[in-house]
Amino acid sequence: MVLSTFAIIFSGPSETSTTSYTYHDRSFRLTAQGWESTLQGQNLILRNGPQELTSYSTQFPFATAASFLGLQKLYASTMPDEPSQEAIRDFYLNSNILPPITFACVADVAGCESLPHKTCADATATVGVVLFRIGEPLSFSADGTCATLMAPTPSELTQLTDAWLYTLYGVF
Numbered sequence: 033m034v035l036s037t038f039a040i041i042f043s044g045p046s047e048t049s050t051t052s053y054t055y056h057d058r059s060f061r062l063t064a065q066g067w068e069s070t071l072q073g074q075n076l077i078l079r080n081g082p083q084e085l086t087s088y089s090t091q092f093p094f095a096t097a098a099s100f101l102g103l104q105k106l107y108a109s110t111m112p113d114e115p116s117q118e119a120i121r122d123f124y125l126n127s128n129i130l131p132p133i134t135f136a137c138v139a140d141v142a143g144c145e146s147l148p149h150k151t152c153a154d155a156t157a158t159v160g161v162v163l164f165r166i167g168e169p170l171s172f173s174a175d176g177t178c179a180t181l182m183a184p185t186p187s188e189l190t191q192l193t194d195a196w197l198y199t200l201y202g203v204f
Contacts, residue, residue, distance in 0.1 A: 053081070053083065055081070055082045055083055055203065056082075056203060058071065058082075058203060060081050060082065060083075062081070063077065065077045066078050066079045066080075066122075067079070067080065067081040067082075071201040071202070071203065072129060072201055072202065074126075074128040074129060074201070076126045076197070076201065077125070077126065078122050078126060078194040078197060078198075079118060079122050079190050079191075079194060080190065080191050080194040080195075082198050082203050082204070084191070085191055085194060085195040085198065085204075086204075088191060088192060088195035089195060089198070089199070089204035091171075091172045091192075091195070092172060092195065092196050092199035092204065096174040096179070097196065097199045097200045099160075099174070099176065099177055100130060100160050100162075100177065100179070100200070101129060101130065101200070103130070103131045103158055103159060103160045103177060104131055104158040104159065105131050105132060105134065105158070105159045105160070106127075106130055106131045106132065106133045106134070106159070106160045106161070106162065107133070107134050107135075107136040107148070107150040107154070107159070107160070107161045107162070108120050108123060108124060108133050108134070108135055108136065108162050108164065109135075109136040109137060109138050109149075109150040109151065109161055109162065109163050109164070110136075110137065110138060110163070110164040110165070111137065111138050111139065111141065111165070112137065112141065112142070112143030112144055113141075113143070114164075114165065114166040115166065115186045116164040116165070116166060116186065116189055117186075118186055118187075118189075118190045119164050119181070119186070119189040119190040119192070119193040120135075120164055120193075122190055122193050122194055122197065123162070123164075123193050123197065126197050127197070129200060129201065130200070131160070134148065135147055136148045136149060136150035136161075137149050137150070138150070138151055138163060138165075139151075151163070151178075152175060152178035152180070155175075155176055155177040155178035156177065157176075157177065158177075159177065160177040160178065160179075161177070161178045161179075162178075162179045162180075162181065163178070163179070163180040163181065163182075164181055164189060164193070165180060165181070165182040165183075165189075166182070166183065166184070166185070166186065166189060167182050167183075167184065168182075168184055169182070169184075170182065170183045170184060170188055170192065171183075172192060172196065179196070181193055181196065
């Protein structure tokens with residue numbers, strides 16, 4: 033089950049449009065893999081473009097985003113029965129300015145036997161934890177070096193994740 037989850041994470045979206053636009057003096061182009069741009073010297077490809085996510089942009093204060101930049105290690109934690117693969121995929125593949133990411137589970141449940149179990153209680157000054165959860169309400173919360181992204185649907189969780197990444201890269 034865990035291996036199939038990670039297989040889904042690394043498969044990409046399948047759009048074939050070639051739309052492009054400029055947002056806050058940055059160019060974005062829709063490719064078969066997603067919205068592509070070069071930000072802070074890094075090539076990013078996210079499922080959602082920034083124009084689609086402007087309503088999310090106010091949820092991420094810069095100070096909160098910046099607290100994740102100087103960490104030594106970062107855990108991306110979820111539950112195996114929650115369909116958060118697309119959000120985690122975008123986060124993992126576009127986190128070049130963040131510390132190395134390790135996949136984890138929120139709890140010790142079936143499907144998590146080979147993964148560490150990480151929650152906000154495990155976050156420290158040098159180790160961050162990002163929880164990806166499917167649930168109500170749509171929200172982003174941060175406490176020190178722990179962030180929780182929660183959304184009612186997988187596509188909304190991916191939108192929230194992409195908006196946070198755009199904040200980390202200075203787009204919002």
